[in-house]
Amino acid sequence: VCPTAALTQISHVAKVWEALSDPDKFVIVQTAPAIRVALGEKFGMEPGTIVTGKMVAALRRLGFDKVFDTDFAADVTILEEAHEFIDRLQNGGRLPILTSCCPSWVKFIEHQFPDLLDIPSTCKSPHIMFGTIAKTYLADKMGIDPEKIVVVSVMPCLAKKYEVVRPELQHEGKKNVDLVITTRELADMLLEAGIDFASLPDEDFDNPLGESTGASVIFGTTGGVIEAALRTAYEWLTNETLEDVEFHSVRGLDGLKEATVNINGEEIRIGVAHGLGNARKLLESIQKGESRYHAIEIMACPGGCIDGGGQPYHFGNLEIVKKRMEAIYTEDRNKKIRKSHENPEVLKMYKEYIGEVGGEKAHELLHTHYTKREKI
Numbered sequence: 001v002c003p004t005a006a007l008t009q010i011s012h013v014a015k016v017w018e019a020l021s022d023p024d025k026f027v028i029v030q031t032a033p034a035i036r037v038a039l040g041e042k043f044g045m046e047p048g049t050i051v052t053g054k055m056v057a058a059l060r061r062l063g064f065d066k067v068f069d070t071d072f073a074a075d076v077t078i079l080e081e082a083h084e085f086i087d088r089l090q091n092g093g094r095l096p097i098l099t100s101c102c103p104s105w106v107k108f109i110e111h112q113f114p115d116l117l118d119i120p121s122t123c124k125s126p127h128i129m130f131g132t133i134a135k136t137y138l139a140d141k142m143g144i145d146p147e148k149i150v151v152v153s154v155m156p157c158l159a160k161k162y163e164v165v166r167p168e169l170q171h172e173g174k175k176n177v178d179l180v181i182t183t184r185e186l187a188d189m190l191l192e193a194g195i196d197f198a199s200l201p202d203e204d205f206d207n208p209l210g211e212s213t214g215a216s217v218i219f220g221t222t223g224g225v226i227e228a229a230l231r232t233a234y235e236w237l238t239n240e241t242l243e244d245v246e247f248h249s250v251r252g253l254d255g256l257k258e259a260t261v262n263i264n265g266e267e268i269r270i271g272v273a274h275g276l277g278n279a280r281k282l283l284e285s286i287q288k289g290e291s292r293y294h295a296i297e298i299m300a301c302p303g304g305c306i307d308g309g310g311q312p313y314h315f316g317n318l319e320i321v322k323k324r325m326e327a328i329y330t331e332d333r334n335k336k337i338r339k340s341h342e343n344p345e346v347l348k349m350y351k352e353y354i355g356e357v358g359g360e361k362a363h364e365l366l367h368t369h370y371t372k373r374e375k376i
């Protein structure tokens with residue numbers, strides 16, 4: 001059972017239509033990495049068809065004022081998470097560090113392992129980081145009153161609807177992301193608007209929050225977050241260029257995966273779990289003091305976000321999941337920049353607005369805390 005009770009969440013679609021028809025609102029949309037490799041299925045395209053450009057064009061036709069990419073914030077997540085990992089590694093902090101971008105997994109550890117709440121990364125999830133950035137940095141840059149900005153997230157995930165109301169993720173008492181729709185709900189909106197998706201031209205995301213790297217795209221599949229973090233942590237720790245950025249041992253659909261990477265003569269051990277049963281095994285080993293990992297990625301959905309609860313149904317056909325996964329890695333290979341810490345627009349934002357990675361403002365805007373909850 002999904003720990004966020006996401007299956008009972010209501011639809012935000014009517015509120016999105018309302019915002020789009022309100023001339024006083026500046027409505028921006030962000031799309032998670034997993035949407036672009038699955039949305040086409042709803043329009044008769046082969047599983048694994050990459051529809052990034054058509055998706056952007058379709059969102060513009062719906063009337064969004066700006067079409068941005070959650071991947072921008074995924075790159076920001078990697079900078080903050082890699083910094084946090086290195087800080088813990090070098091200063092005797094608690095290890096393993098656990099990734100924190102999946103709200104179902106976060107809710108699971110809060111209820112089931114409240115004694116371990118000092119080990120997940122304190123990074124907000126990418127779409128929540130995006131919302132905070134949009135209502136602070138972007139609002140400042142564009143001279144728009146943040147009260148007028150409506151942030152809509154298109155997510156592969158039902159639990160993201162719960163996540164946006166978590167008080168721990170609000171900034172100055174206000175929601176960062178206003179509304180969440182799923183891949184299936186976006187497809188329904190496009191059909192309702194009479195948009196002929198297949199015949200749309202390819203268009204680019206708006207800037208600055210549309211710029212992203214290959215590292216951010218792979219967030220959409222199991223193993224992707226930790227692989228992206230490794231690309232950055234390796235270069236920051238060694239001051240050397242990582243020539244081969246692909247870590248194949250953390251890829252694929254095995255429920256538990258691991259990798260060992262030699263960094264400055266030390267063997268850094270990585271664990272990956274997807275599905276909460278697999279997560280429980282890793283957490284129990286940490287409780288018993290038996291874990292040998294330095295960093296662990298956990299995603300609640302088997303396969304990660306490509307197989308999230310808001311994606312087009314595949315009725316158990318894992319070939320479809322594999323094709324979405326292959327498409328994610330193709331999208332990564334197609335990117336000119338494949339390391340998060342080389343995203344020029346992210347670096348510009350730190351220089352102009354946030355300051356240091358892991359610094360005071362970064363903590364105020366991009367980090368969170370966790371809450372012990374009753375065992376259920």
Ligand code: SF4
Nearest residue numbers: 102104157301305308
């Ligand atoms: Fe949502 Fe599933 Fe992705 Fe977690 S793994 S963020 S629950 S889609």
